[in-house]
Amino acid sequence: MEHIETSSVTPTPLFEELDVNKLSNECQQLLQTLPREKWWDGCYLYLYHGFWFRPQALQGILLFQKHFQAEEDDVFIITVPKSGTTWLKALTFAITNRKDCPLPQSPLLTSNPHQLVYSMCRIVYMCRNPVDRFISLWHFVNLNRPEPLKQDSLEAGLEMMCREVEGYGPFWRHVLGYWKLSKERPGKVLFLKYEDLKEDIIPHLKSLAEFLGISFSEEEERQGMMEEIAKLCSLDSLRNREVNVNGKHKFVGIKNSSLFRKGEVGGWVNNVNPSMVEKIENLIEEKLSGSGLSFKMSCNYTKTKLGDNQAST
Secondary structure (H helix, E strand, O other): OOOOOOOOOOOOOOOOOOOHHHOOHHHHHHHOOOOEEEOOOOOEEEEEOOEEEOHHHHHHHHHHHHHOOOOOOOEEEEEOOOOOHHHHHHHHHHHHOOOOOOHHHOHHHOOOHHHHOOOOOEEEEEEOOHHHHHHHHHHHHHHHOOOOOOOHHHHHHHHHHHOOOOEOOOHHHHHHHHHHHHHHOOOOEEEEEHHHHHHOOHHHHHHHHHHOOOOOOHHHHHOOHHHHHHHHOOHHHHHOOHHHHHOEOOOOOOEHHHHOOOOOOOHHHHOOOHHHHHHHHHHHHHHHOOOOOOEEOOOOOOEEEHHHOEOOO
């Protein structure tokens, strides 16, 4: 994999006003040709190859397309934002480094998972039900902005999600693309669901280790290694580490504490009005119909299997 030198790149805080002149000429020229929409947080998103991006992200994508070359043993961790990315990175790091870094001395105790895991060509993909994910995203953006968002921006954001305008989205195209790929190439794409890991993490840790080619031995299973990793990487454990209470991401300036909220399944019901609930349920049924993909939408893990036209709540 080619190394891309980043020391000369000036980091741009994710939620501060962007100076377009700091972008490359190539990126500036490209932005002038792309459709754009103002997002609910006040920034502009640009439509590039069917997905919406902030300008900062688009510049990174152009560099990636030019310079990156995947190798056979690379592993990519991919999610839509606020779908358990930090949690999945912590789990992956703990599993892959358990021989070299005993869990009581794990770097996860003093470092944020985003500092430890970069792109490691297999793909580990995790998704989350779209409404919990959006509510988590709204709070994440609100915590990192210089000025708080207005409450009505939450409903405006849900409306835009329904119109398929959102950062790194449309959500449905993102998720269904990897879902389909995981069925076509199961040895190359592992598809995980946030809600499944919340319900019972151990079998999914076992599947993740097997996919990465570093299965747990019988001795490790007897010694409770999977349970120890689950405990080390639990959201409560990660949330309360000093580096995640007070630290900041060195490149994009976000607070580490904003990466961890409640992590609940079904918390969206406290934030969405009834008319929007109906609209979202209809949209989920439309987008997932016939795909076989399903989401667990409620905190008691009631299964909403709209992908097979069996809607229930």
